Amino acid sequence: SDHLSFMITLASLFRAFGFVVLNLNIVASKRVTGVSIKSLQLYCLVYTCRLLSIFCDDTYVPNDDTGDWLYQATEFMSLAFAASALNQCTGTSYKKDCDTFGECHAAYLAIPCFAVALFVHADLSEHFINDILFSFSMYLESVAILPQLYMCRKQAKGVAVDLLVSNFMFELGLSRFIDLFFWAYAYDQIGSEFAGYLALSSQLTQIILMLDFFCRTTFKMKGVLENGSSSLIKRYKSREN
Numbered sequence: 001s002d003h004l005s006f007m008i009t010l011a012s013l014f015r016a017f018g019f020v021v022l023n024l025n026i027v028a029s030k031r032v033t034g035v036s037i038k039s040l041q042l043y044c045l046v047y048t049c050r051l052l053s054i055f056c057d058d059t060y061v062p063n064d065d066t067g068d069w070l071y072q073a074t075e076f077m078s079l080a081f082a083a084s085a086l087n088q089c090t091g092t093s094y095k096k097d098c099d100t101f102g103e104c105h106a107a108y109l110a111i112p113c114f115a116v117a118l119f120v121h122a123d124l125s126e127h128f129i130n131d132i133l134f135s136f137s138m139y140l141e142s143v144a145i146l147p148q149l150y151m152c153r154k155q156a157k158g159v160a161v162d163l164l165v166s167n168f169m170f171e172l173g174l175s176r177f178i179d180l181f182f183w184a185y186a187y188d189q190i191g192s193e194f195a196g197y198l199a200l201s202s203q204l205t206q207i208i209l210m211l212d213f214f215c216r217t218t219f220k221m222k223g224v225l226e227n228g229s230s231s232l233i234k235r236y237k238s239r240e241n
Helices: 006-029 037-056 070-087 107-119 128-143 146-156 163-189 193-209 211-240
Strands: none
Touching: 006 070, 006 163, 037 070, 037 107, 037 128, 037 146, 107 128, 128 193, 146 163, 146 211, 163 193, 163 211, 193 211
């Protein structure tokens, strides 16, 4: 899997780009409608733990040149822009009544993931805390999108996700597909067999969770394109008449 390690950086780049786009959309629209504070809190925790695990040693960085600095830089960008978006989630545009997954703090997802990481984790680093932090960040990342998906579902009520967060979520989903491709080859190289299968399963988990988002967004875009085409045809016919 060494020749595929660049895919880890590629996935990280897409995630960082997603958070950049989210911040740009927030600044441009001057609102945070549809943005989940709980998901942003979880992502901040994900990238903090991952950065701690890869800055202590280079066990969990790509083996190619991107592991020298680019991967670390993109993970730091993701943390910085996730924190920036979280800081902007204030004012009346934030729909707190829709950000109610679990009806409590984001810890309800973080604590179980950490408990799993304590007992089932990668085993490549000389320092076991790095193994735990890396595994915890991977497990938590697979479910960190849940509050955002729940909020979009509750707020949209079957309608397409707000453009403010749809591009952001699409980038996260795309990065997960890339991660899945890598781990399909590397799942058996991080220690115990069970930990490898759990690492692979964590990639599949987020993809499965996001299937509803992808389907609804695709159908809505199809409807927009069809309506747009119909409008153009009607205008063209009216001009002929």
